[in-house]
Amino acid sequence: MNSKIIIAIDAMGGENAPFKNIEGVSFFLKKNKKNDVFFNLYGNEVLLKEELSKYKISSDKYKIFSTTTIVSDEETPLTAIKNSKESSMWKSINSQITSNSNITLSAGNTGVLFVISRMLLKTIETVSKPALAGLWPNKKNMNVVLDLGANVECDEKNLVDFSEMGAALYKALFPDDIPKVALLNIGSEEIKGTETLKKAYAKLKEISAYGDFEFNGFIEGNKITNGESNVIVTDGFTGNIALKTAEGTVKFITDSLKKSLTSTLLSKFSIIFSYFALKKFKEKLDPRKFNGAIFLGLKGPVVKSHGSTDAVGFYHSIDLCYRIIKGDLMNKIKNNLSHIDEDNKQK
Amino acid sequence: MNSKIIIAIDAMGGENAPFKNIEGVSFFLKKNKKNDVFFNLYGNEVLLKEELSKYKISSDKYKIFSTTTIVSDEETPLTAIKNSKESSMWKSINSQITSNSNITLSAGNTGVLFVISRMLLKTIETVSKPALAGLWPNKKNMNVVLDLGANVECDEKNLVDFSEMGAALYKALFPDDIPKVALLNIGSEEIKGTETLKKAYAKLKEISAYGDFEFNGFIEGNKITNGESNVIVTDGFTGNIALKTAEGTVKFITDSLKKSLTSTLLSKFSIIFSYFALKKFKEKLDPRKFNGAIFLGLKGPVVKSHGSTDAVGFYHSIDLCYRIIKGDLMNKIKNNLSHIDEDNKQK
Numbered sequence: 001m002n003s004k005i006i007i008a009i010d011a012m013g014g015e016n017a018p019f020k021n022i023e024g025v026s027f028f029l030k031k032n033k034k035n036d037v038f039f040n041l042y043g044n045e046v047l048l049k050e051e052l053s054k055y056k057i058s059s060d061k062y063k064i065f066s067t068t069t070i071v072s073d074e075e076t077p078l079t080a081i082k083n084s085k086e087s088s089m090w091k092s093i094n095s096q097i098t099s100n101s102n103i104t105l106s107a108g109n110t111g112v113l114f115v116i117s118r119m120l121l122k123t124i125e126t127v128s129k130p131a132l133a134g135l136w137p138n139k140k141n142m143n144v145v146l147d148l149g150a151n152v153e154c155d156e157k158n159l160v161d162f163s164e165m166g167a168a169l170y171k172a173l174f175p176d177d178i179p180k181v182a183l184l185n186i187g188s189e190e191i192k193g194t195e196t197l198k199k200a201y202a203k204l205k206e207i208s209a210y211g212d213f214e215f216n217g218f219i220e221g222n223k224i225t226n227g228e229s230n231v232i233v234t235d236g237f238t239g240n241i242a243l244k245t246a247e248g249t250v251k252f253i254t255d256s257l258k259k260s261l262t263s264t265l266l267s268k269f270s271i272i273f274s275y276f277a278l279k280k281f282k283e284k285l286d287p288r289k290f291n292g293a294i295f296l297g298l299k300g301p302v303v304k305s306h307g308s309t310d311a312v313g314f315y316h317s318i319d320l321c322y323r324i325i326k327g328d329l330m331n332k333i334k335n336n337l338s339h340i341d342e343d344n345k346q347k
Numbered sequence: 348m349n350s351k352i353i354i355a356i357d358a359m360g361g362e363n364a365p366f367k368n369i370e371g372v373s374f375f376l377k378k379n380k381k382n383d384v385f386f387n388l389y390g391n392e393v394l395l396k397e398e399l400s401k402y403k404i405s406s407d408k409y410k411i412f413s414t415t416t417i418v419s420d421e422e423t424p425l426t427a428i429k430n431s432k433e434s435s436m437w438k439s440i441n442s443q444i445t446s447n448s449n450i451t452l453s454a455g456n457t458g459v460l461f462v463i464s465r466m467l468l469k470t471i472e473t474v475s476k477p478a479l480a481g482l483w484p485n486k487k488n489m490n491v492v493l494d495l496g497a498n499v500e501c502d503e504k505n506l507v508d509f510s511e512m513g514a515a516l517y518k519a520l521f522p523d524d525i526p527k528v529a530l531l532n533i534g535s536e537e538i539k540g541t542e543t544l545k546k547a548y549a550k551l552k553e554i555s556a557y558g559d560f561e562f563n564g565f566i567e568g569n570k571i572t573n574g575e576s577n578v579i580v581t582d583g584f585t586g587n588i589a590l591k592t593a594e595g596t597v598k599f600i601t602d603s604l605k606k607s608l609t610s611t612l613l614s615k616f617s618i619i620f621s622y623f624a625l626k627k628f629k630e631k632l633d634p635r636k637f638n639g640a641i642f643l644g645l646k647g648p649v650v651k652s653h654g655s656t657d658a659v660g661f662y663h664s665i666d667l668c669y670r671i672i673k674g675d676l677m678n679k680i681k682n683n684l685s686h687i688d689e690d691n692k693q694k
Contacts, residue, residue, distance in 0.1 A: 137599075138599075139599065139602075149533055152533065152540065152541055153541065184588060186496055186499065186583070186584055186587040186588065193499065193584070194499055194500065194584070220587075220588075220591045221587070221588045221589070221590070221591030221592035221593075221594070221595055222591040222592070222594045222595035222598070223595060224592060224595055225595050225596065225598075225599040226595070234588075236533070237533055237540070237541070237585070238584070238585060238588055240533040240567075240568070241531060241533065241567075241568045241581075241585055241588065241589055242568070242588055242589065242592045243568070244567045244568030244569040245568035245569070245571060245589045245592050245593050245596075246568075246592050246593070246595075246596045247568070247569045248568055248569035248570060248571055248572050248573070248593075249572065249592075249593045249596040249597060249600075250596060250600060251569070251572075252484075252485075252486065252572040253596075253597060253600050253601075253632070254600070255486075256628055256631060256632065257604070257628055260625065260627050260628035260631075261625075261628075263627070278607065278608075280607050280610065281603055281604055281607035281608075284603060284607075285600070285603065
């Protein structure tokens with residue numbers, strides 16, 4: 001087994017590809033001193049070579065796999081499988097099978113990435129539906145939130161799978177911390193919400209005995225960021241609405257704040273004094289730090305970066321890939337899922 | 348017909364009742380110079396008289412209806428109807444039938460308020476399900492958002508009713524502005540989301556021809572506050588999660604900001620200079636200004652104030668009641684709903 005972590009990168013995916021993708025790789029290599037990473041880069045060879053030399057990236061850090069097409073933003077999941085076999089996205093995913101890549105990172109078309117990943121890598125046998133998980137800051141550290149939109153409708157089995165997989169992801173990323181699962185609901189009492197949520201609640205209470213996670217029951221939307229739970233589980237419709245509502249709220253507030261702080265000469269003056277404090281505040285909430293959603297439930301890990309991110313954002317999703325493999329995510333998922341199976345057999 | 352707006356107040360409902368309730372009444376009377384409001388107050392006569400005299404409220408502004416019990420927070424919707432017939436909440440709702448009240452305001456137990464209101468006032472014949480609507484700030488002014496939690500599951504007919512009723516509420520509160528309805532979804536394209544949402548989309552597109560509102564189609568959570576739409580329609584589960592997630596996000600950010608701005612001596616110093624700017628910022632987002640959710644779809648209007656609000660918050664929900672009656676909400680709802688009927692008949 002190769003002792004290096006090998007990350008396959010769809011170097012042509014995203015609005016600023018391949019430029020920001022390669023710059024992100026260079027950021028990562030500058031920060032990572034362990035010399036335990038290798039990149040399989042998929043894209044236009046000439047373009048990539050040019051960018052790689054710009055950042056003086058040593059050729060023992062990567063291998064270029066030349067590809068001829070790019071998945072466009074207009075491509076639909078329905079036609080993608082026929083159209084994109086020669087694309088950088090397809091090849092970077094398939095490299096987990098045909099080559100030695102441990103994980104794939106793309107900033108390209110999300111729907112297409114999901115469909116191709118699912119087809120090439122296959123869903124884990126016992127998983128009912130794969131999910132899209134993301135990171136979300138909380139008061140103490142970070143939440144894993146899933147599903148963020150892969151599955152519009154979910155049953156209790158899906159939610160239980162998401163909980164075990166989300167807990168595995170949390171443990172892989174934060175090995176010193178305990179995953180604390182909560183189901184997003186409109187009240188914290190056991191009797192609240194849909195039948196699906198009540199059934200998932202009962203099952204999670206039972207299955208938490210295996211010790212993969214603590215189960216905190218139901219939480220409401222206003223408790224997502226309080227840090228008492230760190231694996232927030234919900235269906236893809238609700239998760240997507242919650243995530244985007246939070247994003248919109250952050251923008252609304254920071255815009256209002258900016259407007260207020262520049263409304264008078266005196267308040268403008270004050271910014272000089274609070275410059276470093278505000279900078280720290282901005283840094284803490286910098287969305288680029290949370291860039292990268294993870295497809296969970298496939299036989300190989302795939303990370304989706306925001307399409308419009310810059311090199312810093314792309315660097316953070318490379319770092320996420322690195323930590324996922326370092327934290328042995330796939331074995332943790334396997335272990336956690338086996339407990340669902342075990343629990344079902346005992347009945 | 349009485350030319351005054353008569354507001355029935357459950358003076359014993361809420362954590363700070365009857366003190367903050369009566370103080371809220373006094374705030375309102377100080378601000379309202381039109382002399383066109385009268386209060387029917389329900390509660391403990393001795394207590395109420397004491398509070399009313401404290402604020403020197405003129406006795407031609409109110410009538411006290413003495414009640415003997417209070418609906419507790421522990422009361423459930425199931426047992427409330429049997430237990431609460433003598434309560435201030437019950438009597439204040441019933442006064443729309445037995446007395447001359449135009450609208451009811453309570454800060455008491457939400458579930459019980461909803462059940463009693465529904466039983467006493469009855470649902471409008473053509474409305475499939477009543478909804479809970481709230482106000483939510485946006486970049487330009489204010490959104491009406493519904494349903495906020497009355498109905499966990501909704502079909503397309505519910506969503507269409509909510510749209511017409513929400514548009515009527517918006518028009519009653521902001522007579523100079525045009526209601527712009529949008530359905531909350533996980534994408535803005537017509538093909539996104541559940542079957543229910545797609546059917547509601549088609550019907551709303553059709554029915555918007557009557558001119559009750561402009562229809563902006565689907566919007567995602569991050570667009571709720573951008574001001575392009577102002578009547579945001581969704582099922583009660585999603586609406587509740589979105590509202591509370593936004594609340595939690597506001598708290599998370601303002602807490603982080605506060606922490607940053609007081610982290611160093613220099614930044615603490617800066618607060619002196621930005622004091623007024625930050626005060627303006629805080630005022631703009633003051634949740635007390637949005638205090639008051641409206642039950643829509645009953646034959647009489649009922650407003651729910653936050654249980655823990657103070658006198659300023661209670662004042663704002665009194666003001667909401669006033670504007671609802673001033674804006675002729677009930678007739679506007681009737682008019683809008685008749686268009687659904689008309690449209691159905693044409694098929």
